Amino acid sequence: MKSEGLSPIVQTIAGILFPMILIFSFYVIMHGHLTPGGGFQGGAIGASAVVMLIVAFGAKNIEKKIREEKLSAFESIGGVVFIAVALLGLVMASTFMSNFLVGDIIFGKIPPFGSNLGILNSGGILPILNLAVGMKVIGGLSAVVLVMALASKEEKNDI
Amino acid sequence: MRKRIGAVVFLVFFAFLLLSVYDLHEFGAPPSEMDDYIIKNTQNETGANNAVTAVVFDYRGYDTLGEATILFTAVAGVMVLFRKGGENEE
Numbered sequence: 688m689k690s691e692g693l694s695p696i697v698q699t700i701a702g703i704l705f706p707m708i709l710i711f712s713f714y715v716i717m718h719g720h721l722t723p724g725g726g727f728q729g730g731a732i733g734a735s736a737v738v739m740l741i742v743a744f745g746a747k748n749i750e751k752k753i754r755e756e757k758l759s760a761f762e763s764i765g766g767v768v769f770i771a772v773a774l775l776g777l778v779m780a781s782t783f784m785s786n787f788l789v790g791d792i793i794f795g796k797i798p799p800f801g802s803n804l805g806i807l808n809s810g811g812i813l814p815i816l817n818l819a820v821g822m823k824v825i826g827g828l829s830a831v832v833l834v835m836a837l838a839s840k841e842e843k844n845d846i
Numbered sequence: 847m848r849k850r851i852g853a854v855v856f857l858v859f860f861a862f863l864l865l866s867v868y869d870l871h872e873f874g875a876p877p878s879e880m881d882d883y884i885i886k887n888t889q890n891e892t893g894a895n896n897a898v899t900a901v902v903f904d905y906r907g908y909d910t911l912g913e914a915t916i917l918f919t920a921v922a923g924v925m926v927l928f929r930k931g932g933e934n935e936e
Contacts, residue, residue: 719896719899720892720893720894720895720896720899720900721894721895721896722896723896723898725896725898725899725902725903727913755925759921759925762917762918762921763918766914766918769911769914770911773907773911784904784907784908784911786891786892786893786904789891789892789893790893794893795893796893797889797890797893798889798893798895799889800889800890803895805895805896809893809894809895810892810893810894810899811892811893811894811904812903812904813892813893813894813899813900813903813904816903816907816910817899817903820910820914823914823917823918824917827917827918827920827921830921830924830925831920831921831924831925834924834925834928834929835924835928837928838928
């Protein structure tokens with residue numbers, strides 16, 4: 688533990704900030720159809736939280752908690768959800784990726800025309816697709832950074 | 847010789863780009879009826895207040911699917927490149 692990572696001060700602050708950044712990332716993802724942002728942006732925020740943990744604690748210690756295969760599987764689940772929702776449009780409505788949830792109970796409210804605050808329970812399939820893309824980006828970017836950090840550590844040990 | 851050919855190709859390409867600038871719409875003029883349509887109908891058709899998200903995930907959903915595929919391919923490539931060597935690797 689002592690050989691890797693930064694000082695205990697940085698580690699403590701990183702541990703406190705990590706859930707807050709994750710909550711902010713989730714907020715950006717779930718409000719993608721109302722405010723600027725969306726799946727890609729919120730996913731990048733969430734991945735930056737994981738990168739902060741990797742920097743603070745060292746890649747080896749993080750790898751003991753989450754394996755990069757798990758992160759990769761998380762990403763794949765996001766992709767499968769995305770395509771499944773898109774294919775559901777083929778079944779429920781007529782075309783691939785049609786917004787079949789508009790007017791439904793879930794995410795189906797239609798906001799009034801013009802600029803307004805918006806309703807969270809609106810947007811049809813957009814929030815679900817945003818969530819899927821957010822999962823993809825969080826899992827994918829974290830896995831990439833984790834694997835690269837581990838590889839650079841191994842290179843150093845070999846020399 | 848190669849440098850000259852490169853310079854000529856660069857100049858032709860540059861002239862092509864400059865010519866295409868003259869063909870652009872006037873500043874502030876609506877380029878097509880598409881944006882008016884999206885502004886008027888986004889909230890009714892998709893129920894989303896954010897027109898950008900509505901375009902990215904609904905009207906141009908295929909593009910987002912391609913983006914997701916690019917991300918997946920990039921991650922898969924990095925995982926293959928940086929994976930740990932197995933025990934029985936020759």
